[in-house]
Amino acid sequence: MTTASGRTTTSAPAIEVEGLTRRFRVRSKGFARTEVTAVDDLTLTVGAGESVGYIGANGAGKSTTIKMLAGILVPSAGTVRTCGLEPVRQRRELARRLGVVFGQRSQLWWDLPLAESYRILAAVHSLTPQRERERTAELVERLELGGFLTTPVRQLSLGQRMRGEVAAALLHSPALLVLDEPTIGLDVLSKQRLREFLLAERAAHGTTLLLTTHDMGDVSRLCERVLLVDRGRLAYDGSLAGLSRTVGARRVLVVDLAVPAADLHGVPHAEHLDSEGGGLRQRLAFDDAATTAAAVLAAVSERVEVRDLSVEEPDVEDVVRRVYLSRGR
């Protein structure tokens, strides 16, 4: 079943979901119960080796979907296959092929150092001593865990802990890695490191990635395909560029100028949004698919002297809102 590297070789799609529906009964007032549909007739396939961003507003049904993929929740209707297996019936087999990073719940032992958590997890996943050594060394090096490998987890910073969690989920070399809000609360540098690692891991091992996020930066750097859910339904399936075209998911360049200037109209692929302080601070929206922040900045710098700048990422909530508006029309 498994090769020497511990990797399961299978040509089946990583995720196959058809008509997937999940309803909850929630207590509303007193003893009255109402039914809420968290996931509504979801049909999609994720091929082996793909990298997919699963986005949507809070309560859109992302976590519920992940729980059904991992066999934690039973679907109300429809079918799920994860790594070619039925998650609930074949949970233990699936556990060997699937890794999940829950942003909120830890797989690590809070009172133990990372190194010991990995020793336990290696035993949990029945890794051979050689495989354990190799894989731990690889993850420690690539995720730069060496400096705090012997520190109890409870004393780690959020960024350190999250890298530790990712390594824990990848220790058994799963074919599919699901990340639920992996970068939430992280500083810019930690986010950057984590994204680079995930790209490298995927390049080296062909790991399928599925991540939910509120950060469009995660999606644009990591994912070649975007699934957007709205109220449990699939609202968009395609490339990020396509999503941007549909709804105009634009980033915004904010420039502080040395002296007040007239509104910066006519910058290629960019649109002037507004000015503050009589033109001292100006905001320009640009489409990621058509240009880059550097190109817009270069064009602006030719006309005025820029003292400071920042780039505002588009917000997932904003994108969802716009998709919803465009569909409503």
Place this chain on the structure above:
Amino acid sequence: MADLDQAPARAGTHRSTTALAALAAWWRPYRAVLTSRVRAQTSYRGSFALDLASSVLIGLVELAEIWVLYRSVDALGGLDLAAVLLVFGIADTAFSTADLFVGHVDTLPRYLRAGTLDVFYLRPQPLLAQLVTSEISLRRVTRIGVGLTALAVGLAVNDIAWSPLVVAFLVVVLLASTLTFAGLFVAAAGVQFFLVDASEMTNAVVYGGRYAATQPASVWGKPLVALFGFAVPIAFTAYLPVVALLGLPGAEWLPSWLGWLAPLAAVWTWAVALLAWRTGVRHYQGGGG
């Protein structure tokens, strides 16, 4: 599983070594967690010593309560102090042993609230086995010591016609009672999937059961006999085996020959426990949790 290449086929011993290797491979995940838990608990020496000492003290206070009661009476429900010491010894040893290995399944509501149980779903072992081996309450060893001491004294001061059968009976009873209490913990955990807020309700049966186990069941009224005699077969853990062993008359509804059926109580408890656990997990996966 992964050790196939390092099993040189030596005639005769081949089968037993592979069986042993398979057992070791099966045990490895649980052993890894348990050894690290033991190390973590014993690393805070002061705190651990305190836990050990307070476990002894709690056991001694419970013994003292029985002794105080027996100072004024010769016998309670047909048992004299010597006999009740035997009941206490068996009950306390069995409960504390079960508590040591399984007692922490009590923390399930906390696991459910924190989502820790979801993490168990990501590991290739059965959920219940993971929960049971996720912790071990080493501090209970001194409590087991109190129970064993009471048991030893009880065996010495009672008039027992020793024979291999009696020894075997005692061993089986201790094992069965421990399993009964362990099953009680697991059943309570299964119910806690439904009663996340009211774990004290299951405590009523688990810790009430512990208290009941040290009593002569002959003092119970009908409701208690129904609850702790049969539904939750607490009377089978210590009282009934002791009256069977000492040749004493049992109680109404609880004749002393039932004492020979202690293993049946363990089987019954585990049947209920596994059903409760299964139902609880189904409920959790159904999203009712």
Place this chain on the structure above:
Amino acid sequence: MRLSPGPQRRGGVAGTPRAWLRVHGRLLASGFRRGAAYRGAALGGLVANVTFGFLKVSVLTAAVAAGGGELGGYDEAAIVAYAWLSQALLGSVNLFGRTDLADRIKDGSVAVDLLRPLDVQTATTAQEVGRALFQLLPRGLPIIVLGVLVGGMRLPTDPPTLALGLLSALLAVVLSYLLVYLVAASGFWTVETRGLQVLYMIVSGFLAGLFVPVTLFPSWLYALAVATPFPSLLQVPIDVISGRVDGAAALGAVGVQVAWVAAAFAVGHLMTRAGRRRLEVQGG
């Protein structure tokens, strides 16, 4: 420390006692409401208390019967009342030794409490007593009703005995929190109060008469028990409520409770002052 329901004095008096009463009345009420928030836990506690009640009643009545109808001054009716009343009070009298305050002292956030123009001891006691009094509704009353209906418990019905019984129960609740406060306040000097808390839990229940009335103790153990405040937590209020002790003896018993409340309050007050000074010196 005022223990009567409230002064009859009206306005015109200096505002301080009135303000004190108003603040502590509100704290008491907020504690009461906080208790109401945990309904599931209260129901679970009730089921546990009732189960133990049945077990205690059977073994204690069997002991009375074996003792020829009398045991340590208890006849069957009195021992039945003893078993059920002790279970009814258990939800309100703190025999565990745990409070939130212990955590606040340990993690240092008590410094914030000490900055308020409120005495930490009286304020936390008011809140905890409020919470404990709420527990009488879901846990205390049903058990008393059950004891009367199912357990055959009889309680005195004359107003003076009832009033004195209620006062005695209230004193027991207040005293238990004043004692637990001492356990928590020891955290000003030691890093870890868990040892003391566990010791309190083990010793207080036994010496309060949780499972066996203190009067059954051998004389040396009895002398030891009555030298501690613990019998005032269960044994005394139960005897006064059930009418087993009445007249001057009952007044005397309640007097002992008042004395323990005063002593525990005084010690706690001194510990708070010394603890505050210690924090001020250390936290400089």
